[in-house]
Amino acid sequence: MKRPMRFFVGRIAFYVGACLFASFFVLPLLWLTVAPFNTLATLSVQFPEEWSLANFQRVFANTFAIRALVQNSVIQAGGAMLLVTVTATLAAYALSRSTIKGATVISYGLVLFSSVVTGTAAMVPIFLMVHRMGLIDTHLAVVLVFTGGLLPAAIFIMRDFVDSIPRSYEESALVAGASPWRVFNDIALPIVRPGMMVIAVWAFVNVWGGFLIPFILLRSPDRMPASVAIYSFYTEAGTPLITLTAAYSLLYSLPVLLLYLFVNWKYGFRFFGGIKS
Amino acid sequence: MQRRSILSLPAGLLFLFPASVFVIAFIILPFFWIAAVSFTNRTLTGRTALEPEFVGFANYLRLFDPDRFLQSGEFGASLILTGQFVFFSAILGQALLGLVLAWFFYNQRGWVQSLVQTVAILAWIMPDVVVAFAWFAFLDRDAGTLNQILSGLGLGRPDWLLALPMASIIIFNIWRGTAFSMLLFSSAFGSIPPSHLETASVAGASTWQKLRDIILPLISTHIVTCLILITLWTFNTFTPFLLTGGGPAFQTEVVSIYTYRTAFQFFRFGLGGAVGMVMMLINLAFALVYLYILRSQKVRT
Numbered sequence: 335m336k337r338p339m340r341f342f343v344g345r346i347a348f349y350v351g352a353c354l355f356a357s358f359f360v361l362p363l364l365w366l367t368v369a370p371f372n373t374l375a376t377l378s379v380q381f382p383e384e385w386s387l388a389n390f391q392r393v394f395a396n397t398f399a400i401r402a403l404v405q406n407s408v409i410q411a412g413g414a415m416l417l418v419t420v421t422a423t424l425a426a427y428a429l430s431r432s433t434i435k436g437a438t439v440i441s442y443g444l445v446l447f448s449s450v451v452t453g454t455a456a457m458v459p460i461f462l463m464v465h466r467m468g469l470i471d472t473h474l475a476v477v478l479v480f481t482g483g484l485l486p487a488a489i490f491i492m493r494d495f496v497d498s499i500p501r502s503y504e505e506s507a508l509v510a511g512a513s514p515w516r517v518f519n520d521i522a523l524p525i526v527r528p529g530m531m532v533i534a535v536w537a538f539v540n541v542w543g544g545f546l547i548p549f550i551l552l553r554s555p556d557r558m559p560a561s562v563a564i565y566s567f568y569t570e571a572g573t574p575l576i577t578l579t580a581a582y583s584l585l586y587s588l589p590v591l592l593l594y595l596f597v598n599w600k601y602g603f604r605f606f607g608g609i610k611s
Numbered sequence: 612m613q614r615r616s617i618l619s620l621p622a623g624l625l626f627l628f629p630a631s632v633f634v635i636a637f638i639i640l641p642f643f644w645i646a647a648v649s650f651t652n653r654t655l656t657g658r659t660a661l662e663p664e665f666v667g668f669a670n671y672l673r674l675f676d677p678d679r680f681l682q683s684g685e686f687g688a689s690l691i692l693t694g695q696f697v698f699f700s701a702i703l704g705q706a707l708l709g710l711v712l713a714w715f716f717y718n719q720r721g722w723v724q725s726l727v728q729t730v731a732i733l734a735w736i737m738p739d740v741v742v743a744f745a746w747f748a749f750l751d752r753d754a755g756t757l758n759q760i761l762s763g764l765g766l767g768r769p770d771w772l773l774a775l776p777m778a779s780i781i782i783f784n785i786w787r788g789t790a791f792s793m794l795l796f797s798s799a800f801g802s803i804p805p806s807h808l809e810t811a812s813v814a815g816a817s818t819w820q821k822l823r824d825i826i827l828p829l830i831s832t833h834i835v836t837c838l839i840l841i842t843l844w845t846f847n848t849f850t851p852f853l854l855t856g857g858g859p860a861f862q863t864e865v866v867s868i869y870t871y872r873t874a875f876q877f878f879r880f881g882l883g884g885a886v887g888m889v890m891m892l893i894n895l896a897f898a899l900v901y902l903y904i905l906r907s908q909k910v911r912t
Contacts, residue, residue: 351715352723359730361756362786365748366741377747378754417633425630432623433616444634446898451638452847454867455890458648458874458883459641482637485630504617514622543738546849550875561740576748583741590736 366587369580376576389581398555399582402563406473407586410548410559411541413477418484418537419530425485426492427518427526431504441490448486453479453546461550471553479551480541488533495529496522528601535593542589560586642891648884655878663881670885684861686886689869693846696781696865701845704785706837709792714822717800728793735790743853746783747772772855776863780851788844792837799833800826832905839901843894866890 369375370389372382393399429437453460460479461470469475499522507517545561552558555566564582567575618626649670653663674680680687712731716724734742749756750771758768771779803826811821827834849867851857857864857872864872870890874883 348715348719349723352727355712355715356727356730359727359734359786361760362742362745362749363730363733363737364756366745369748376754377751378759379748379756421630421633424626428618428623428626431616432618432626433620434623434627442902444638446902447642448634448638449843449898450891450894451642452843452890452894454847454849454870455887455894456641456645457870458880458887459644460637461874462648462653462880463636463641463644478633479637482633485633486638489630501617508617514618517617518626539736543736543740545739545853546871550871561738564740564744579744583744587737587741590738591733594732594736 366580366583369576370584373577375580389577390585393578393581393585396567396578399560399563399566399578401556402558403560403582403586406557406563407542407559407561409473410476410480411538413473414480414484414541415534415538417477417481418488419534421481422485422488422492422533423523423526423530425489426496427522429489429493430496431501431522437493441486441493444486445490448483453483457546457550460547464551470551471557473557475551476541476548476559479547480537480544484537484540488537491536492526492529492533495526495532499525532597532601535597539590539593645884645887645891648880649888651881651884653880653884655880666881670882671889673882674885674889684864686869686889688861689864689866692777692863693865695777696784696851696863697842697845700781700784701788701841702838704781705788705792705841705845706834708785708789709794709837710796710834712789712793713796713800716797728790728797731790731793734786735788739850740853742783742787743850746779746854750779773859776855776859780854780863783854784845784848784851787850788841792841795833795837796830799830803829835901835904839897839904843897846893846897847890 364379365377368379368381371385371387372380373384373386373388374382375389428434429441434440464470464475464479467475469478503521503525504517507521508514512520542559543561544559548559548562552562555563560582564579564586567578567582569575648663650665650667651663652659652666652669654660674686679685681691682688712727716727737745748754750758752758752768752770752773755771757771762768769775807825807829808821811825816824847867848865849871851863851865852868852871855863857868866886867890870883870886873886874880
């Protein structure tokens with residue numbers, strides 16, 4: 335009799351503990367799940383008397399905010415995603431498959447250097463360099479700076495990926511007389527595609543959520559990404575429009591949430607080393 | 612056996628070229644550029660924008676000037692605040708809570724575990740500005756969820772961001788980043804052979820003894836990795852700016868915000884560069900310690 339008793343106490347303690355942990359993480363996000371649908375939303379979590387999409391309609395009527403979301407953020411995050419994925423895959427393939435001396439040292443050194451030269455520590459030289467290049471207030475500046483910052487970790491992860499695929503297919507293609515580019519393009523690339531997906535999603539999410547870099551590099555409202563534009567929902571008197579900010583926050587988070595679901599469904603949210611910048 | 616190379620050296624260099632351009636331009640060059648700028652009186656506009664003068668160590672002497680170093684809003688005070696922020700939110704908060712969570716759900720796979728894991732990951736991956744807004748609402752004095760719960764329990768209604776700003780950003784950062792430590796420790800626990808623990812159980816070891824004598828020594832590399840990485844990230848994070856802007860009265864002005872204020876509020880790039888340089892040297896120290904420990908671990912095994 336004693337054993338089942340202890341078992342039940344243990345189970346109850348487990349569920350109580352799990353509840354506490356879950357509420358720690360859930361409670362701060364609750365507001366975000368109800369306020370966007372409440373036309374009278376305040377900062378408190380209150381279930382709307384009538385669930386409504388009116389807040390979203392008003393956000394969609396705000397051309398500045400919508401352009402930031404579906405144009406500027408997409409250009410910047412999409413551009414950096416493409417550049418990071420393509421250049422990291424090429425570099426990782428070279429580090430894995432060629433006779434370059436010290437490939438391991440190079441990739442470790444890169445990650446080391448990129449964790450030293452962070453966006454916050456290097457904001458002054460990054461601003462001055464972009465200024466010198468005449469690229470202040472351009473999408474290109476944001477894309478380039480993010481690409482540089484994300485590349486070392488991307489190369490590192492991608493190299494692991496390339497190292498893990500067998501070399502025999504490529505070797506036999508080489509023996510059959512294929513050029514290095516064909517070996518890469520026709521044989522290696524299809525196999526490392528899952529790795530490229532991971533890099534692409536990771537880079538996109540990082541740039542999509544990034545605040546500091548666009549905040550210091552961009553000036554004009556028409557180029558602001560959503561992360562900066564979200565600070566524009568104020569009344570003429572200067573009080574924040576909570577309803578619109580809440581609805582916009584949810585719209586802006588949606589791609590991140592969808593990508594998370596996608597990755598989770600497709601690969602499982604496995605652990606790829608320290609891959610969040 | 613020497614493995615044949617698939618890519619010849621010239622082809623390899625060609626493949627490396629595009630990435631190298633970005634890395635050299637945006638990682639390596641800034642490091643040296645900031646060193647150069649920090650010895651000048653460069654500003655954004657005016658005469659010193661076009662012809663910055665070499666001022667030697669003046670910027671560094673200004674930062675470390677003993678008369679003002681520890682005053683509120685100065686560099687030393689900011690470093691102390693950053694130390695508190697990193698110690699309490701990263702080392703004590705994220706790492707410990709992550710370890711507790713991973714241990715709590717060890718061998719407890721099921722929907723409860725995946726639910727807690729999912730919400731922790733959500734807190735980690737949502738965009739900065741969104742979680743900042745959510746926390747504004749959460750911490751609001753009158754309407755915020757936290758104070759509604761606290762006052763329901765008879766614990767009062769503190770004005771978090773004004774009266775307890777440092778505590779607020781520490782709790783916020785624990786909430787934000789624990790998922791990483793949790794995932795890392797979970798995968799570390801997963802790599803421990805169950806037979807080790809079964810043997811210990813048979814020998815009559817308590818849970819605490821198993822944790823202390825078997826599990827923690829086995830995952831010590833993971834612990835070091837976790838501690839160094841979250842320390843680096845927390846040291847460099849700019850997100851507290853979105854919650855408090857460094858205030859009130861500089862009480863949450865961690866170095867990332869201090870750099871921003873020096874460099875971009877008054878556009879004193881020389882001085883801001885000196886702050887950035889000190890930040891990078893601290894980053895470098897952490898990174899080197901990390902590499903050193905990883906290496907000595909590898910040599911031992």
